[in-house]
Amino acid sequence: MLSPQSRMLARLLSLALVLSAPLPTWSNPHGHLGRNAEPEIAPRNTVYSNSSWTYYNVGLGACGVINVASDFVVALNINQYGSGYPGPNCFKQISMTYNGKTTTATITDECVTCSDEGLDLSVGLFEFFAPLDAGLIHGTWSFV
Numbered sequence: 001m002l003s004p005q006s007r008m009l010a011r012l013l014s015l016a017l018v019l020s021a022p023l024p025t026w027s028n029p030h031g032h033l034g035r036n037a038e039p040e041i042a043p044r045n046t047v048y049s050n051s052s053w054t055y056y057n058v059g060l061g062a063c064g065v066i067n068v069a070s071d072f073v074v075a076l077n078i079n080q081y082g083s084g085y086p087g088p089n090c091f092k093q094i095s096m097t098y099n100g101k102t103t104t105a106t107i108t109d110e111c112v113t114c115s116d117e118g119l120d121l122s123v124g125l126f127e128f129f130a131p132l133d134a135g136l137i138h139g140t141w142s143f144v
Helices: 004-019 023-027 123-129
Strands: 047-056 073-077 093-098 101-111 119-122 137-143
Touching (some): 047 123, 101 119, 101 123, 123 137
Parallel strands (some): 047 119, 073 101
Antiparallel strands (some): 047 137, 073 119, 093 101, 093 137
């Protein structure tokens, strides 16, 4: 499990990499060079079990909206997020369950470091399920 300082350093390095991208990349700020795969389009009844969940400090997400820590929002893993702006799964609702607690959240960002089917949760959403010092939890989610 990464310490909060290590997570922050990784995010800063990722940001530096994004900011150093050539100018043409910014014409479609959420496009992905060299990736032609379409996002996974799952039927509503597909349930993703034992999904890895981490948390992050939200702000302006890849879907183009600004969120605050208390919003119940998630960043969707890169394979399911898809390409284009906004991504095809932007603003979709998901149902999430962990340790007997269930809630809904909205997809507003993309998580390039999340594992397949993984999610990065806003701080407020993560704290709904577990204390931040847990760092990583595994839950179940599905599109609503």
